[in-house]
Amino acid sequence: MEKKPYVIGLDLGGTNSVFGIVDGKANVVASVSVKTKGHGTAEQYVNDCCDALKTIITQVGGIDKIQAMGIGAPNGNYYTGSVENAPNLEWPGIVPLAKMFSEKLGIPVALTNDANAAAIGEMTYGVAKGMKNFIMITLGTGLGSGIVVNGQLVYGCDGFAGELGHVVVERGPYARECGCGRKGCLEAYCSATGMARTAREWMAIRNTPSTLRSIPSDQLESKDISIAASQGDKFAQEIMEYSGDLLGKTCADFVNFSSPEAIIFFGGPTKAGDLLMNPVRKAFEENVLFNFKGKCKLLLSELDGASAAVLGASALGWEL
């Protein structure tokens, strides 16, 4: 059966739920945003979203023009189509969101976690087009990952594979607490929030002057660090080097698993460009096993940050 011309992508974030209607050439032809919180139940959330969707569905000629819908959501499980025990969402337990949207809209709906959606987005529209083996790393509040092996997303036995942010990189007595309840996870160091933690920790430990000291501690973001670094702040540059070095070393370890042809980075901190990526590349090449030297490219996503998550989610729809 011929594919219909559009898919819907939903980037379900803790704050906003962004819907986009996407064509086969990665154009977001219409979009609408709904607050994720404040609907009470998940049922009401789905109802409110579908109401908001009506207008943009009509814009493209009605639901008959839409092949399917893909959702990228925190703690999303591809196998079950559910969001499971997501700490940053209002709905407790297991919410069968794919089924709920599918029944309401009358089209097939698939759901996966946000980093997996980003990986599918890169494979469908981005720098991973044509690649069969790659790893996607998303740097944000957390550090997410989507792993592709033999052209397929790795979901594992339970739908939750690809939690590279929770590989332990520091086991010493000063290892940082991670949101997962454990200590020393990569996410606690190399996500956007992890880099801000490094800044706060080092400002407490060291006397080095830095423009970062004038920013209220609880407002300091990774963006401030990369801006300060690009303006020549040595302290900030050292944070970028430390974060990049640790990320590069750890990525060198990841290669031992799936020997990918590329690791693709996405998210706020990558906007620092070479300030972050030069130390990542240096540490990676110095630490990677000789077998793999020169084989794995370290790339930045080329998808537009604002629409990449929606594109990624929508790409899941094309598989249905």
Added chain:
Amino acid sequence: MEKKPYVIGLDLGGTNSVFGIVDGKANVVASVSVKTKGHGTAEQYVNDCCDALKTIITQVGGIDKIQAMGIGAPNGNYYTGSVENAPNLEWPGIVPLAKMFSEKLGIPVALTNDANAAAIGEMTYGVAKGMKNFIMITLGTGLGSGIVVNGQLVYGCDGFAGELGHVVVERGPYARECGCGRKGCLEAYCSATGMARTAREWMAIRNTPSTLRSIPSDQLESKDISIAASQGDKFAQEIMEYSGDLLGKTCADFVNFSSPEAIIFFGGPTKAGDLLMNPVRKAFEENVLFNFKGKCKLLLSELDGASAAVLGASALGWEL
């Protein structure tokens, strides 16, 4: 086309090359062993092996009864069918061993590395029967691994994926040198030889008495440690606990990658049973991410040690 009743498996080790003719029920119906070294060229090695094979092929009714051959070899590359720069073999560079055997015998031949062969063996004949996602860990001179995702061996972009022995577990100034030229690899601590290194290192550092001290340092093996531990030697027990703890912690990290339903251990040190596996299990459960708790079984291979490698290699033949 109907499958023929037998496959040939070759376990190509640094010292011996063991051939077995295997039926569909994992019975090694005939076998022959050839020294791996001393043939001069790889061509002569293949000729000598095929001469030795003639007798056992005749025993099962001739080459027409044989579906294919599978080879498990160090540094074996499934994609190319070659052994590539194997430090423990006599042949330099890239040796297209699968092609050479295939031309000589007139049957299809596939080749992969020894740990991958073990994983395929477990999936075909062993405790991984019916599993779609698992990790095989082989403990010997090195620490090898074979990773299965969605029912397929993970070979990666170059055929060399699954080098979990070279994940770095120690980055401090005392990190051990590994055979790969890097420092702190899991293999340098938790392989059979790694455990013996721990014994030697600790005997130098500590004054604790131990029966292990009466063994010449260069003859000490992991087997001696597990025997001493089972006889109540506290020092040896501590080595088993340390090795198991480190292996368990690291396996907890591996789960973040592929969320396997089992990790399967094979090789000499596993004969220590609970002495090794209790600390592995304890550290694993304490360190695994909450998402994965209680989902991944830690199992021992049930294939007979002597024939497991041949069975694993032969299983590759059934895929042809």
